[in-house]
Amino acid sequence: xxxxxxxxTVNGLVSGSLFALLGISFGVILGTTRTFxxxxxxxxxxxxxxxxxxxxxxGLPLWLAALxxxxxxxxxxxxxxxxxxxxxxxxxxxxxxxxxxxLGVLIIVENMMxxxxxxxxxxxxxxxxxxxxxxxxxxxxxxxxTVVVSWVLFGALWLYLHGTKTGKAMRAVAxxxxxxxxxxxxxxxxxxxxxxxxxxxxxxxxxxxxxxKGATPDMGVTAVLMASIAVIVxxxxxxxxxxxxxxxxxxxRNWGVWVVPSEWQSAxxxxxxxxxxxxxxxxxxxxxxxxAEV
Amino acid sequence: xxxxxxxxxxxxxxxGHTPRETIPAFATPHxxxxxxxxxxxxxxxxxxxxxxxxALITVTSAGPAGAAETYRLGAILAMTGPNAFYGRVMSRxxxxxxxxINAKGGVAGTKLELVIEDHKxxxxxxxxxxxxxxxxxxxxxxxxxxxxxxxAAYPIAAEHKVLMFNGGAWSPDLVGKPYVFNNRMVGDYxxxxxxxxxxxxxxxxxxxxxxxxxxxxxxxxxxxPIWEKLGGTVVAVEVHELGAxxxxxQLAKIKAARPDVIATWSYGKDIGFIVKQARDLGIAVPLIxxxxxxxxxxxxxxxxxxxxxxxxxxxxxxxxEWTQRFIQDYRKKYNEPPDFFVANYxxxxxxxxxxxxxxxxxxxxxxxGEQLRQALxxxxxxxxxxxxxxxxxxxxxxxxxxxxxxxKGGKSIVKTVVK
Numbered sequence: 001x002x003x004x005x006x007x008x009t010v011n012g013l014v015s016g017s018l019f020a021l022l023g024i025s026f027g028v029i030l031g032t033t034r035t036f037x038x039x040x041x042x043x044x045x046x047x048x049x050x051x052x053x054x055x056x057x058x059g060l061p062l063w064l065a066a067l068x069x070x071x072x073x074x075x076x077x078x079x080x081x082x083x084x085x086x087x088x089x090x091x092x093x094x095x096x097x098x099x100x101x102x103l104g105v106l107i108i109v110e111n112m113m114x115x116x117x118x119x120x121x122x123x124x125x126x127x128x129x130x131x132x133x134x135x136x137x138x139x140x141x142x143x144x145x146t147v148v149v150s151w152v153l154f155g156a157l158w159l160y161l162h163g164t165k166t167g168k169a170m171r172a173v174a175x176x177x178x179x180x181x182x183x184x185x186x187x188x189x190x191x192x193x194x195x196x197x198x199x200x201x202x203x204x205x206x207x208x209x210x211x212x213k214g215a216t217p218d219m220g221v222t223a224v225l226m227a228s229i230a231v232i233v234x235x236x237x238x239x240x241x242x243x244x245x246x247x248x249x250x251x252x253r254n255w256g257v258w259v260v261p262s263e264w265q266s267a268x269x270x271x272x273x274x275x276x277x278x279x280x281x282x283x284x285x286x287x288x289x290x291x292a293e294v
Numbered sequence: 295x296x297x298x299x300x301x302x303x304x305x306x307x308x309x310g311h312t313p314r315e316t317i318p319a320f321a322t323p324h325x326x327x328x329x330x331x332x333x334x335x336x337x338x339x340x341x342x343x344x345x346x347x348x349a350l351i352t353v354t355s356a357g358p359a360g361a362a363e364t365y366r367l368g369a370i371l372a373m374t375g376p377n378a379f380y381g382r383v384m385s386r387x388x389x390x391x392x393x394x395i396n397a398k399g400g401v402a403g404t405k406l407e408l409v410i411e412d413h414k415x416x417x418x419x420x421x422x423x424x425x426x427x428x429x430x431x432x433x434x435x436x437x438x439x440x441x442x443x444x445x446a447a448y449p450i451a452a453e454h455k456v457l458m459f460n461g462g463a464w465s466p467d468l469v470g471k472p473y474v475f476n477n478r479m480v481g482d483y484x485x486x487x488x489x490x491x492x493x494x495x496x497x498x499x500x501x502x503x504x505x506x507x508x509x510x511x512x513x514x515x516x517x518x519p520i521w522e523k524l525g526g527t528v529v530a531v532e533v534h535e536l537g538a539x540x541x542x543x544q545l546a547k548i549k550a551a552r553p554d555v556i557a558t559w560s561y562g563k564d565i566g567f568i569v570k571q572a573r574d575l576g577i578a579v580p581l582i583x584x585x586x587x588x589x590x591x592x593x594x595x596x597x598x599x600x601x602x603x604x605x606x607x608x609x610x611x612x613x614x615e616w617t618q619r620f621i622q623d624y625r626k627k628y629n630e631p632p633d634f635f636v637a638n639y640x641x642x643x644x645x646x647x648x649x650x651x652x653x654x655x656x657x658x659x660x661x662x663g664e665q666l667r668q669a670l671x672x673x674x675x676x677x678x679x680x681x682x683x684x685x686x687x688x689x690x691x692x693x694x695x696x697x698x699x700x701x702k703g704g705k706s707i708v709k710t711v712v713k
């Protein structure tokens with residue numbers, strides 16, 4: 001029984017780290033720009049498919065293909081901001097309009113990728129498949145890599161936001177957009193920067209997932225759902241909150257099956273979401289809520 | 295059209311410049327055009343053009359008078375979507391039979407024509423596909439595939455007395471229905487074959503993971519008492535959703551139960567994930583199942599080695615003359631060996647031809663699904679492309695060769711052939 005608990009904890013840490021990375025990548029965009037960027041899911045998918053195409057199609061080494069995957073994600077993420085969100089903001093579109101536009105982008109690009117790449121799973125090679133067994137608990141080298149990459153990137157983002165001038169500008173825009181504007185911060189540039197960073201962070205998550213489970217065009221929907229749950233559970237606007245939210249969901253999904261039958265696993269994440277929204281609508285680390293809005 | 299979900303709101307842009315926003319969101323293309331360009335006169339020209347086009351279509355589709363009448367048969371297959379692999383091979387099998395028969399001059403001088411509808415492995419598409427085949431193409435005979443779309447299509451077929459032939463799905467829910475016959479072995483029998491095999495190999499503690507739908511649940515319920523009667527115990531039963539990618543929690547529970555063998559009542563990509571993640575969790579016991587396909591192989595990669603499954607068996611080295619001719623014709627066209635799905639759909643069309651001949655001989659109407667069905671029940675036995683005869687039971691199932699396969703280096707190797 002103890003062995004099962006240990007195994008479930010390890011599984012939870014691995015998937016939780018990935019959710020945490022998804023959460024901060026989504027949270028940095030949501031926090032800074034107040035855009036509920038549902039199309040983030042398709043940015044995620046694009047990174048996976050670009051890396052796949054460069055790795056398996058052109059035969060590039062994995063690190064280079066992964067880097068190009070990150071580049072593709074940044075281009076698409078910033079492209080969506082410039083082509084879709086900026087014009088909508090100029091029209092003073094309501095958050096609901098922006099959300100629907102974002103959903104539209106997600107559906108269109110996802111289907112385009114399905115036409116181009118077909119819907120079967122794309123598997124990427126190049127990462128050593130090595131199973132590590134320690135005291136009855138098993139995990140792979142890739143799982144270890146997932147945990148390390150996720151938390152290193154979290155640390156890097158935190159340092160960037162707190163240690164650099166541009167990072168501080170992002171935090172300023174996040175906390176008081178009008179004031180930031182008044183003191184001379186170019187919010188338009190900061191928004192683009194937020195999209196670039198968020199997209200760059202979601203790409204490694206997509207590539208790590210693809211190495212483990214393969215890529216399909218519909219993979220982005222689940223990813224963006226998990227990312228938004230992580231952000232809401234952790235508290236909007238708080239990056240440590242988003243990371244912790246992701247980790248909690250990952251652990252809960254795995255620990256949960258210890259006590260409830262496994263067919264309820266997908267309900268666990270949403271269950272946590274409902275509990276948090278009802279009892280602590282600001283999330284674990286969220287700022288005080290002034291009014292509820294979409 | 296129903297009411298829009300969200301009323302469209304227009305924001306007045308500073309400066310009051312709003313020409314684009316004044317177009318109703320649900321305007322027809324004509325209206326939009328009128329507002330944007332003001333060229334209202336275009337409409338009359340365009341309408342005339344459309345009329346001419348329609349007239350042309352009606353004239354051409356009537357076809358040359360006196361052209362030979364064809365006999366239409368239908369198929370609802372997964373031509374696109376996540377399971378397009380199956381649609382591809384199944385349609386090829388049926389088409390090969392149709393081409394072969396037409397090359398010989400058709401059935402009593404009437405050529406066959408296959409109409410394929412795409413169900414994308416979705417139940418609702420299965421229902422609309424069969425409706426179109428029955429209402430528009432007036433087919434008396436439909437090849438079907440996949441449990442859920444077939445079950446959705448069945449009531450419509452039964453109402454119109456259209457005969458369905460399933461060569462792909464393995465849900466036992468397709469058994470005992472008067473208008474559907476299966477030339478694919480049903481899953482619970484395959485599950486029984488593979489678990490009995492595992493028992494013979496010395497396994498006593500069985501863990502099962504199954505897909506949460508009728509095809510998985512029925513196999514689970516069929517196998518459990520058989521295993522316990524043999525003297526084994528079921529130590530873990532876990533379930534997964536169709537198309538899931540993360541099975542680690544279920545597999546961790548299975549691992550903790552320490553089974554001798556793990557049975558998978560799933561198919562497609564899902565089994566590939568189960569096999570790979572089981573090995574990643576350090577589970578070393580054998581994995582067994584009732585399906586394996588290239589999609590699963592892609593996902594599992596090298597971890598698929600040793601996976602054993604029971605399935606319909608098409609012997610590529612058979613000495614049977616018909617089997618060999620079928621295999622060679624297929625290879626010539628597609629440059630790869632056919633699998634049993636190709637064979638089943640090829641065989642189903644051949645059985646239809648026999649039924650047509652039987653009905654015709656009796657002076658009946660071969661475009662009546664009911665008469666085709668009566669002919670099948672009168673005959674029961676048909677020559678099989680697998681060699682020998684295929685025998686149908688009254689409940690719609692059939693008996694044919696089944697084999698236990700083992701995956702080695704990404705290829706399925708036959709271990710034993712079961713009668």
